[in-house]
Amino acid sequence: MSKKRQPPIAVREGILAREVMQRLEEAIPNADVALHHKSPFQLLIATILSAQCTDVRVNQVTPALFKRYSTPEDFASADQDILEAMIRPTGFYKNKAKNIINCAKEIVLRFGGRVPGRMDALVTLPGVGRKTANVVMGNVFGVPSIVVDTHVRRVVRRLKWTQSSDPDQIEVDLSHLLPQEKWTSGSHRLLLHGRHLCVARDPRCLKCPIFDFCPAEAEKNRAHLKDASVGRSPIFLQRFI
Ligand code: SF4
Numbered sequence: 001m002s003k004k005r006q007p008p009i010a011v012r013e014g015i016l017a018r019e020v021m022q023r024l025e026e027a028i029p030n031a032d033v034a035l036h037h038k039s040p041f042q043l044l045i046a047t048i049l050s051a052q053c054t055d056v057r058v059n060q061v062t063p064a065l066f067k068r069y070s071t072p073e074d075f076a077s078a079d080q081d082i083l084e085a086m087i088r089p090t091g092f093y094k095n096k097a098k099n100i101i102n103c104a105k106e107i108v109l110r111f112g113g114r115v116p117g118r119m120d121a122l123v124t125l126p127g128v129g130r131k132t133a134n135v136v137m138g139n140v141f142g143v144p145s146i147v148v149d150t151h152v153r154r155v156v157r158r159l160k161w162t163q164s165s166d167p168d169q170i171e172v173d174l175s176h177l178l179p180q181e182k183w184t185s186g187s188h189r190l191l192l193h194g195r196h197l198c199v200a201r202d203p204r205c206l207k208c209p210i211f212d213f214c215p216a217e218a219e220k221n222r223a224h225l226k227d228a229s230v231g232r233s234p235i236f237l238q239r240f241i
Contacts, residue, residue, distance in 0.1 A: 017161065017177040019233065020213045024189040027209040031185040031192070033139045036062060040115040040140040041072055041107070044125075047132045048100055053090040061089055072113050075104035099127025117141040130168060138184035146171045146178075146187045151194025158198060158216035 025031075034055040037043035042062070049058045065086050069075045075083075083097040090096065103125045107115060115136065116122055122133035131147055138145030148167040152174075156162050162173040178186045197204045205217045212232050 013161070014177055016213055016233075018179070020159065020210050021178065021182055021186050021189070023209045023213075024186075024193055028189045028192050031188040033135065033188065035059065035135075037140075038066075040117075040136060042066055043140050044103070044115055044128070044132070044136050045075070045100060047135045048103070048127045049087055049090045049096060051096070051132075052092055058090055061087055072104045072107045072115075075100055076108045078104075096127070102126035103128060115140075117143070119143075130171070134171075134187075138187075144180045144183040146174050146183045147191065148174070148187065149191055151192075151198075152187055152190045154200060155190050155194040155198045158203070158214060159210075160215045 033043070035043060035046040035050060036059045037046050045065075046058050046062055049061065068086070069078055069083075078101055080097050080101060083101065084093045087093045087096055087100075106125050107113060111121070117137070119130070119133050119137060122128050122136060123130060131149060134145035134147045137143040138147065148170045153165065153167060153170055156170060156174065157165070161177055162170045164170055164173065174187065175183065193210075197208050203216075205211050205214070205220065208214065208217070211217045218232070
């Protein structure tokens, strides 16, 4: 009997990734960005504030902030001490205040007071790296964008979707695995999955909707002499077991 031909590894990875994303879509139906905003500029500021801080905390700070400073011009001429005091609960407030004021100045001077809708322009703004730029591109400009934060990095490394620890390289690896129309929502679902279940210490594998696609969980089971093949999809078994 002839042996059934298997698709190449890259194709198999893509099939697994799509199945994982489908599960996560069912488990996490709402993948909208959690940072409250009413404009591209507000999302940009909220995202800068969210570095090393929870979205909940940022959402507590931004209503008063955006009431006092409503335009890039307002932020560009803000008093740094007052701004620092207002954003202090988000941590790293001195650096964030400086970046926000300088970022607003650049937007006013170089972009006519409007947040540019291009990655190459966004990353030239003070305090804006690829992660922040991708949040803005994906969520207000509708450009498919992959956000790689610490949660996404942890999850995709456990899933063995990447060998890299470098966010830029992980972004490239994910772009090959996920269909473009899933980049924004998919990376956000991976982020939420990492934040709530696939946490750094003691991931909650027993509650995980994608445990049967997870090599890390399979390895754990193997270590405990359980049958790591139980409940796994055929493609997963060919790939990892
Ligand atoms: S099975 Fe565990 S390690 Fe794997 S993705 Fe789920 S929570 Fe993370």
